[in-house]
Amino acid sequence: MLVTYDVNTQDAEGRRRLRxxxxxxxxxxxxxxxxxxECEVDPAQWTRLRAHLLAEINQSKDSLRFxxxxxxxxRRIEHVxxxxxxxxxxxxxx
Amino acid sequence: MRRHLNTIYVTxxxxxxxxxxxxxxxxxxxxxxxxxxxxxxGGVVCFGRPGASPALMAACADAxxxxxFLTPNGKFLARMEGLRTGNVLxxxxxxxxxxxxxxxxxxxxGIVTAKAANQRTVLRRALRDHGDRMEAAARATIETxxxxxxxxxxxxAAAQDVATLRGHEGEAAxxxxxxxxxxxxxxxxxxxxxxxxxxxxLDRVNALLSFLYAMLGHDCRSALESVGFxxxxxxxxxxxxxxxxxxxxxxxxxxxxxxxxxxxTLINRGQLKARDFAIDExxxxxLTEDGRKAVLVAWQDRKKRDLRHPFLGETMPMGxxxxxxxxxxxxxxxxxxxxxPPFIWK
Numbered sequence: 001m002l003v004t005y006d007v008n009t010q011d012a013e014g015r016r017r018l019r020x021x022x023x024x025x026x027x028x029x030x031x032x033x034x035x036x037x038e039c040e041v042d043p044a045q046w047t048r049l050r051a052h053l054l055a056e057i058n059q060s061k062d063s064l065r066f067x068x069x070x071x072x073x074x075r076r077i078e079h080v081x082x083x084x085x086x087x088x089x090x091x092x093x094x
Numbered sequence: 095m096r097r098h099l100n101t102i103y104v105t106x107x108x109x110x111x112x113x114x115x116x117x118x119x120x121x122x123x124x125x126x127x128x129x130x131x132x133x134x135x136g137g138v139v140c141f142g143r144p145g146a147s148p149a150l151m152a153a154c155a156d157a158x159x160x161x162x163f164l165t166p167n168g169k170f171l172a173r174m175e176g177l178r179t180g181n182v183l184x185x186x187x188x189x190x191x192x193x194x195x196x197x198x199x200x201x202x203x204g205i206v207t208a209k210a211a212n213q214r215t216v217l218r219r220a221l222r223d224h225g226d227r228m229e230a231a232a233r234a235t236i237e238t239x240x241x242x243x244x245x246x247x248x249x250x251a252a253a254q255d256v257a258t259l260r261g262h263e264g265e266a267a268x269x270x271x272x273x274x275x276x277x278x279x280x281x282x283x284x285x286x287x288x289x290x291x292x293x294x295x296l297d298r299v300n301a302l303l304s305f306l307y308a309m310l311g312h313d314c315r316s317a318l319e320s321v322g323f324x325x326x327x328x329x330x331x332x333x334x335x336x337x338x339x340x341x342x343x344x345x346x347x348x349x350x351x352x353x354x355x356x357x358x359t360l361i362n363r364g365q366l367k368a369r370d371f372a373i374d375e376x377x378x379x380x381l382t383e384d385g386r387k388a389v390l391v392a393w394q395d396r397k398k399r400d401l402r403h404p405f406l407g408e409t410m411p412m413g414x415x416x417x418x419x420x421x422x423x424x425x426x427x428x429x430x431x432x433x434x435p436p437f438i439w440k
Contacts, residue, residue, distance in 0.1 A: 027116035028131055040134060088134050092102040093411075094109065094120040094127045 001039045001046060002067035003029070007057065017056055021064075024052045032085050038077075040088065101137040101421070102130065103414065109144035113153050132157045139164065139320050139417065162320035173320060181322040187427050188340075189327055198329045199256060201343075201426070201434045205330055206259045206266070208347035208436035210247035213270040214240055215439045216350045220277040220358065232276035239273035256330065263330070263346070270350075274299075280361040284368035294378030298371045301379040302360065302389065306353035307345070309393055313413070314348070315341040317420035323427075344419055351439045352412060356396055365392060405435040 003025050007018040025031070028049045029039025041049060053064055069076055079085060086092070102118065104111065110121045118138065119129045132153060137160040140146070146161060151174055154161050161174040175181065191197045217240045221233070228236075243266060250262040267290070275287040278299070287299040295301040315338050318325045328339025330346065360366045370385030381389065397413025406418065419437050426434040 023115050026114075026131075028133070030129075030131070039131075045133060086128055086130075088100060088130050092100055092128065092130065092135075093414075094102065094104050094106055094122065 001029070001041055001049075002069055003037045003039055003049075003053070004065045004067075005035050005053075005057070006063045007035075008061040014058075014061065017058060017062060020056045021053060021062075024049065024056060030085060030088060032079075033083075038073075038085070100130070100135055101139060101417075102128075102135060103417070104138065104140045104144045105142065106144075107142055109140070109142070111138065111140070111144060111146040111150050113147060113150040116153075118150060118154075132159065135159055137162070137320065141165070160320065160322065162316075164316045164320070175322075184322050184424060184427060185324045185327075188323055191427060192327050192329055195255060199254065199259070201423075202256050202259050202330045203250060203253055204434050204436040205343055205346050206250045206253075206263045207247050208438050209263065209350065210243050210250055210266040212347060212350040212437075212439045213266060213354075214243040214247065216355055216358075217243070217270070217273060217277070219355070224277075224279050224362070227279070228276070235276040236273050239269050242269045260330070274354075277358055278361055280364055281368065285361050294376070294380075296377055296379060298366075298368070298379055299357065299361070301371055301381055302357045302366065303353065305381055305386070305389060306357055306393065307349065309390075310345055310348060310353050310416075311338070311341055313416045314344040314420070317416040318344060318423075320417070321420040321424045323420065323424065344416060344423070347436045347438075348416060348419070351437070352396070352415070356393060359396075360389065360392055402440075404438050404440060 005021050005025075007021055008014045009018050022031075022035070025037035025039065028041050028045060029037045032038050039046075039049065050066070057064060102120065104120060106120075106122045106127070108123050109127075110124075112119050112121065114129065116132050117129045118132060118135060120127045135157075138146075138154065139162045141164050143163075151161060153159075155175065163171045163173070165171060191201070217236050221228075221236055221240075246262055246266045246269065250259060250266075253259045253262060271287070271290050278285050278287060285297075285299055287297065290303070291297065291300045292304060295304045315325045318340055323340055325338040325341045327333060328341075328343045331337070331339035331342045333339055365388060366385060370382055370388060371379050372382050373379050394413075397411060399412050400409050401412055401415075402409050403415070403418060405422065410418065415437055422431065423434050425431040
């Protein structure tokens with residue numbers, strides 16, 4: 001799942017929403033760019049994440065976009081440039 | 095379908111694990127090295143002495159993530175686990191499989207076949223590396239042994255019971271150790287090999303092999319413990335009080351790759367000298383303090399060397415192979431994999 005959002009941060013309330021939306025996405029996935037997250041979730045987790053995000057935003061000011069990448073999502077993604085992303089399914093050695 | 099959950103290996107010195115939201119964060123010297131959402135992780139294996147925050151431990155326990163702590167040498171120290179992991183189920187299945195020849199034989203067959211194949215690879219590599227410098231007799235010994243190991247591996251792959259497989263394993267060991275002396279190129283007066291001797295080892299080569307096997311045994315036992323197996327109940331090795339039979343099983347296929355080859359390298363490169371060993375009045379040979387250090391440094395270096403795992407097709411440090419094999423064995427025991435893929439060195 002690819003989640004992107006645009007949260008209006010003109011007031012303190014908006015910045016608060018931005019933080020909370022980002023944190024919800026981070027709980028389920030990986031930040032690949034500012035306000036862009038890749039989330040590997042099963043349908044139950046997705047339902048929870050989606051409900052969580054909808055509850056956080058102010059629909060008159062902010063927007064969310066969800067992209068379903070499907071089962072072979074990995075192959076549909078190409079990364080160019082800086083800040084390479086960790087493959088969370090690959091070997092994790094720190 | 096069951097989701098493949100990843101394992102985090104923490105090998106860095108001064109690592110610190112903490113929880114951030116629903117993420118596991120790995121910090122080294124205060125710098126964030128990586129993070130992963132808890133729901134994608136099945137286990138965390140820490141080498142050395144990384145700390146973990148109580149909040150993370152609680153989150154791992156709750157999410158059923160096993161947190162294992164090992165010494166830098168890979169000796170198992172402790173495992174922290176929550177309530178929901180299927181450990182008792184895994185152990186129960188392990189015991190039932192060990193008692194049921196129909197399910198144990200395929201695993202043992204894989205182990206014995208892979209061991210013979212890996213022993214053959216060690217012989218082939220010796221021929222490749224030193225073949226042209228060897229005396230004709232030594233060369234012939236290795237070539238004959240190699241050909242016989244191919245036959246033994248082939249017969250083992252078709253064997254139908256554990257007793258036959260134990261026979262093949264013994265025969266392979268006899269053939270292989272019969273040619274072991276021919277692979278030694280270093281200081282011939284100090285290092286010669288006339289068959290395996292244990293408890294106590296009676297020559298320097300045996301002392302070195304025994305020490306390396308002990309190191310590998312620790313690694314295998316740790317790997318099995320961190321996956322949740324009972325290391326005392328094996329498939330190839332019979333139960334005996336105090337014996338970690340399953341660790342010995344897991345070791346078999348890895349001995350030639352990780353230990354034997356390491357021993358030959360240490361001797362042939364002259365990294366170990368005669369004075370690195372002590373001989374007592376009874377004839378028992380052991381490594382001195384300095385010798386042990388030299389072996390451990392080489393062992394740790396070797397474990398950092400990358401190889402390509404034949405089943406997973408991924409490049410990984412050699413030291414992870416026991417962990418990966420233990421994981422694959424647990425997947426088989428749990429029913430996620432149809433068979434246990436033994437480690438065959440290429």
